[in-house]
Amino acid sequence: MKITKIEDHDKISFMDLLLLADEDEKMIEKYLYRGEMFALYDDDLKSICVVTQESDDVCELKNIATYEKWHGYGYGSELLNHIVSYYKGKDTTMLVGTGDIPWILQFYQKNGFRISHRIKDFFTDNYDQPMFEDGVQLIDMVYLSKSL
Numbered sequence: 673m674k675i676t677k678i679e680d681h682d683k684i685s686f687m688d689l690l691l692l693a694d695e696d697e698k699m700i701e702k703y704l705y706r707g708e709m710f711a712l713y714d715d716d717l718k719s720i721c722v723v724t725q726e727s728d729d730v731c732e733l734k735n736i737a738t739y740e741k742w743h744g745y746g747y748g749s750e751l752l753n754h755i756v757s758y759y760k761g762k763d764t765t766m767l768v769g770t771g772d773i774p775w776i777l778q779f780y781q782k783n784g785f786r787i788s789h790r791i792k793d794f795f796t797d798n799y800d801q802p803m804f805e806d807g808v809q810l811i812d813m814v815y816l817s818k819s820l
């Protein structure tokens with residue numbers, strides 16, 4: 673297994689994976705080039721993530737996705753733990769914002785994140801189309817944080 677940082681000019685080629693976590697390409701483009709992208713390979717590409725710097729000592733995980741066929745094999749957690757180690761020392765806190773979906777919240781909580789706050793109506797205010805995950809409409813953005 674290998675995790676590598678992706679250069680700006682290659683980032684767009686990972687759009688199919690990025691769209692699994694964020695259906696709106698315009699929203700992805702807002703953070704793609706100001707963020708750092710990491711790709712996890714196990715033989716071939718399995719997972720991707722993007723992390724942005726939000727202030728002097730706070731970074732934010734903006735997107736993390738594993739190809740559907742490979743969900744539940746531990747690749748997402750491996751990548752998450754890698755970026756936590758990578759940003760330790762540079763930042764004091766990592767944030768992640770997500771929809772209010774129990775299994776996604778559990779995925780982050782299992783990896784040491786704790787719920788910090790929510791932004792009311794984020795998904796209905798910022799996306800042109802209603803967003804759904806597992807048949808549930810996304811409305812508020814739930815933020816979780818982890819001390820690094």
Ligand SMILES: CC(C)(COP(=O)(O)OP(=O)(O)OC[C@H]1O[C@@H](n2cnc3c(N)ncnc32)[C@H](O)[C@@H]1OP(=O)(O)O)[C@@H](O)C(=O)NCCC(=O)NCCS
Pocket residue numbers: 692693694719735736737738739742743744745746747748749750769770771775776779
């Ligand atoms: C979230 C995501 C990146 C996790 O990646 P992964 O490689 O499957 O991660 P892991 O295998 O380390 O752990 C996933 C956990 O979520 C669980 N899970 C995955 N999909 C699930 C689903 N649809 N319903 C319930 N649980 C699910 C797995 O069972 C596993 O839990 P476990 O360790 O207790 O078995 C992946 O599910 C994904 O790409 N989802 C689509 C994009 C997305 O929603 N990204 C998050 C945006 S905030």
